[in-house]
Amino acid sequence: MSDPRFSLATDEAFALVAQFGSPVYVVDELGFQNRIGRYRAALGAYWPRTEVSFASKANSTLALLRIADRAGATIDVASRGELEAALRAGVPASHCHLHGNNKSIDELAFALESGVSHIMIDHLSEIDMIATCARGDTQFVLRVAPGVDPKTHAKISTGQSDTKFGFNLSNGAAEQALLHAQTLGIKIVGIHCHVGSQLMDGEAQENAAELLGEWLIQMRAWHGLELDYLNVGGGLGVRYLASDSPETIEEYVDRVMGRLVPILKKAEIAPLIGMEPGRSLIAECGVTLYRVGVVKSAGDKTYVSVNGGLADNPRPVMYGAKYQVELLRESAWEYQTDGPGAMSFTVDVSEGAVVTIAGRHCETDTLFENVELSRMPEPGDLIQVYTTGAYNSSMASNYNRFQRPATVLQRTNGEFALIQRPETYDEMFAREILPEGL
Numbered sequence: 001m002s003d004p005r006f007s008l009a010t011d012e013a014f015a016l017v018a019q020f021g022s023p024v025y026v027v028d029e030l031g032f033q034n035r036i037g038r039y040r041a042a043l044g045a046y047w048p049r050t051e052v053s054f055a056s057k058a059n060s061t062l063a064l065l066r067i068a069d070r071a072g073a074t075i076d077v078a079s080r081g082e083l084e085a086a087l088r089a090g091v092p093a094s095h096c097h098l099h100g101n102n103k104s105i106d107e108l109a110f111a112l113e114s115g116v117s118h119i120m121i122d123h124l125s126e127i128d129m130i131a132t133c134a135r136g137d138t139q140f141v142l143r144v145a146p147g148v149d150p151k152t153h154a155k156i157s158t159g160q161s162d163t164k165f166g167f168n169l170s171n172g173a174a175e176q177a178l179l180h181a182q183t184l185g186i187k188i189v190g191i192h193c194h195v196g197s198q199l200m201d202g203e204a205q206e207n208a209a210e211l212l213g214e215w216l217i218q219m220r221a222w223h224g225l226e227l228d229y230l231n232v233g234g235g236l237g238v239r240y241l242a243s244d245s246p247e248t249i250e251e252y253v254d255r256v257m258g259r260l261v262p263i264l265k266k267a268e269i270a271p272l273i274g275m276e277p278g279r280s281l282i283a284e285c286g287v288t289l290y291r292v293g294v295v296k297s298a299g300d301k302t303y304v305s306v307n308g309g310l311a312d313n314p315r316p317v318m319y320g321a322k323y324q325v326e327l328l329r330e331s332a333w334e335y336q337t338d339g340p341g342a343m344s345f346t347v348d349v350s351e352g353a354v355v356t357i358a359g360r361h362c363e364t365d366t367l368f369e370n371v372e373l374s375r376m377p378e379p380g381d382l383i384q385v386y387t388t389g390a391y392n393s394s395m396a397s398n399y400n401r402f403q404r405p406a407t408v409l410q411r412t413n414g415e416f417a418l419i420q421r422p423e424t425y426d427e428m429f430a431r432e433i434l435p436e437g438l
């Protein structure tokens with residue numbers, strides 16, 4: 001059984017927009033906690049040493065990082081900025097691990113000084129850079145490309161052998177990196193892969209897990225090295241549309257662990273097994289609310305323009321991503337007066353409508369094409385977009401100088417709390433410099 005996707009009732013949505021403005025992202029604490037708990041329970045049922053990390057690139061709002069930490073997840077960061085976010089959220093550095101295919105020496109030094117638990121090494125030159133830094137208790141893991149090709153959009157496919165990420169597993173590059181690190185006194189404790197995102201089933205991760213497990217066994221046989229860490233990354237897909245049916249968290253974990261555990265048991269090795277989901281923890285826990293502005297016809301199309309778009313959700317333009325969309329109207333009843341003292345009520349009986357929901361940016365930033373709504377939108381209505389908890393707020397920009405929206409958290413007691421206020425113009429222009437004499 002899956003947790004339901006989070007959504008707001010009409011009156012809640014209008015009340016939130018009245019209080020916090022729009023567009024606004026709204027996220028659900030309980031749903032996020034539940035999903036972390038489900039991953040932890042499913043993994044724990046298979047193996048004594050497991051770790052669930054929240055891939056913070058999916059949504060690095062500080063309150064969410066704190067919730068993830070308190071719910072027992074560690075935090076995957078992919079830059080110094082994401083590490084700063086985790087630290088400012090009160091997450092100990094020892095609960096964070098650092099990724100990145102082109103980390104700078106400053107980024108590495110900062111992570112090492114902070115005391116992150118692991119650094120996922122992506123390239124030979126990174127090993128050389130690490131060798132020049134003070135290393136403390138941080139452990140080192142090789143990011144590998146297992147050579148599996150997941151069925152997903154090319155821009156979020158990362159496990160194939162020609163990926164920019166990590167060391168190729170099959171052509172000996174990973175083994176060479178392991179031995180190179182050893183010569184520099186850097187102990188590699190294990191391997192990590194992430195094969196792709198929004199995968200509707202775990203077939204690619206299952207295949208990758210087997211390859212990673214076998215590699216650990218080979219390194220013991222060939223070099224006597226006991227590697228103690230194996231992480232299969234994230235990637236499980238979510239329900240953007242009501243018709244999407246990705247595997248549940250439990251089915252996905254069963255699939256990966258069902259393949260991996262017998263291999264490890266047979267070889268009598270017991271590494272810590274990690275998973276690093278982002279989207280499947282937070283995407284379905286979020287919605288975005290937009291206000292409808294202009295409604296107009298052009299050719300065969302009816303455009304419904306909302307007060308957001310490319311800058312707060314670039315995924316439709318980047319990936320052709322589709323979302324489930326719902327029209328919210330403050331009241332289905334329209335109150336009318338008809339002459340002095342007279343009153344009547346009319347029921348809105350308008351039929352459903354198929355529309356194109358457009359953003360407000362100076363390009364064709366179609367958000368949602370051919371969307372079926374319960375009726376024709378009117379200015380002032382709200383549009384609720386489901387499953388926007390991941391890769392929306394964290395990918396938002398100021399394109400066209402629009403301010404980034406607020407995020408509101410529905411607490412576990414049902415109350416709403418602002419966790420990120422809307423950006424101000426002063427913040428937007430704070431970095432600008434007009435040189436003297438210009």
Ligand SMILES: Cc1ncc(COP(=O)(O)O)c(C=O)c1O
Nearest residue numbers: 055194197234235276277278279
């Ligand atoms: C290294 C790594 N781990 C985890 C993730 C999270 O993936 P997802 O959000 O699909 O679970 C990503 C996504 O790009 C990633 O690159």
